Amino acid sequence: AQKVTQAQTEISVVEKEDVTLDCVYETRDTTYYLFWYKQPPSGELVFLIRRNSFDEQNEISGRYSWNFQKSTSSFNFTITASQVVDSAVYFCALISMDSNYQLIWGAGTKLIIKP
Amino acid sequence: GAGVSQSPSNKVTEKGKDVELRCDPISGHTALYWYRQRLGQGLEFLIYFQGNSAPDKSGLPSDRFSAERTGESVSTLTIQRTQQEDSAVYLCASSLGFLSMNTEAFFGQGTRLTVV
DSSP, rough: EEEEOOSEEEEEEEEOEEEEEEEEEESSSSSSSEEEEEEOOOOOOEEEEEEETTTOOOOOEETTTEEGGGGGGEEEESSSSGGGGEEEEEEEEEEEEETTTTTEEEOEEEEEEEE | OOOOOOEEEEEOOTTTTTTTEEEEEOOOEEEEEEEOOOHHHHHHHEEEETTTTEEEOOOSSSSEEEEETTTOOEEHHHOOOOOOGGEEEEEEEEEESOOOOOOOOEOOOEEEEEEE
16 A cells, blocks of 8 residues: 655744655555645645655755655655745655556645744 | 636535536646645545546545546536535646656646535
8 A cells, every 4th residue: 555644744943944844655666756745825736846766866956855765765855944935735745556646645744934 | 828727716605505616727738636635634636537538536535526527628526415524625736648657747726615
């Protein structure tokens, strides 16, 4: 079975702090993709990153970075020097052949950045 | 259009009434998905279309829910005899082809449905 767990329901930090959002996944497939989406208060889900299971290189995009570790089945997301505009709900998702190519979603982590 | 468009953005309806939710996908996107998001929760898959066909209807929560798509474009999600537990945000997404590991889904802003 496939499952995505985002154990942190809500995180609140002060602006400029670094924050890490956890994502742990389960799948029997050896080939799969992991995604992060951002859902700001406007409601629209915004694609952030896609990572395939064969590429364990960490990725950095500006203040965002992602740490993919197959050994612990985790795909954590770090925001460096957080800003108020980062406040949103962040979703981690998994897709694989075993999921019939449907996105399996985590429950989301609500991130609140206080000024 | 430039993005996925959903209408209405908000809908308040009385229990027992029928509602129709509309999704206009990105032009040229053959795959279209409907999700439901209850308050404070993740996304719940409802149905997807490949072209005008819906090969997987397993996510529809009851026979009160139906969806159709015409012209490989607009899709309508219909909820009959609405119940209070239907209150949620209904999100539509589209992708260039059948959602595979190499494509991404683009989401609309959703329709917030409130059943009173």
